Amino acid sequence: MSTPTPLFPLPASLRAGLRGLSLRPRRGRGVRGLGLHASRQQGEGLEFSQYRGYQPGDEPRRVDWKLYARAGKLFVRQSEREAPLTIWLLLDASASMAQADRATPAWRRWDAACQLAACITELAIAQGDNLGLAVVGPGGLQLLPATSALRQRDALALQLARITPQGSWPDSDVLGPLYARIGREDLLIAISDGFEDALSSALMRLSASGRDTWLAQLLTAEERDFPFAAGHRFVDPETGLELPGHGPALRAGYLQRFTAAQDALHGRLHAAGVHVATGHTDAPVTALLARLCAQGGQR
16 A cells, blocks of 8 residues: 555456445335345346446356347346445545545545545446445535446546545534435445544435445554554644644553444444444455445345
8 A cells, every 4th residue: 555546447456355345225116116125146047137338347248149140239137136326425525535644644534535436436336236425524525426336437537536634524414415315225334534523424314315325434553543653733634723742651542542433333233223344544444344235135
């Protein structure tokens, strides 16, 4: 983990980490499908409904090659239970997302968040799903309406490249337009350090209204390990407040309080039905995504 790279195409190492992963809602789907969302990898053995035109990312084994021999065009068999899922990405762009570990100063939490968003986009494309983007920062809410993930990819990359994390999380009412857009069968994935009370309240509100709500919590390695070996000036990135202290003397108390705060946060979110997975900036973002996906399909 060192220098941020363009979001697309994904590096080969990240693409390899996506193998076997899928985004499945934890809650049953009713109006648009029977039961859980069926991705392209999960559509076998279901009752045939209709053909649709081939799209980049479709598996070759889903193509009806006999029909291709007759018609000269590629068509994919579609089952009755297959319906596109709409995935909403909610990214925190407050100042704390600009933090980086001293060992990798060019790799900010924001860079990891954008890379994770790119990985989720690739999964959505592979599944034939729709994707929307919401970014919250001091300037308010920036919104890209949901559309085909394949068509959304370039717009998402451009939007995220323009953003510099700064300031504090605005008033919770800023998410009003997003609440109106997220359908009851949509999936919302928030990417944040999880430290904003307004964000936690928003996620719990969405979950209480029946929305499938996930949090991908990104922490720095220093937040996890507190490796400061001497005197250090600690600065709150959002308020600018400074606190000088001696690292070794503060470490045990910090780790105890930080663990307690994490347990309390996860407890509140889990109790509200929000699915949470935690990752760190010194690990591949696919490790966090794998934890998110591993539990995401469980009800």
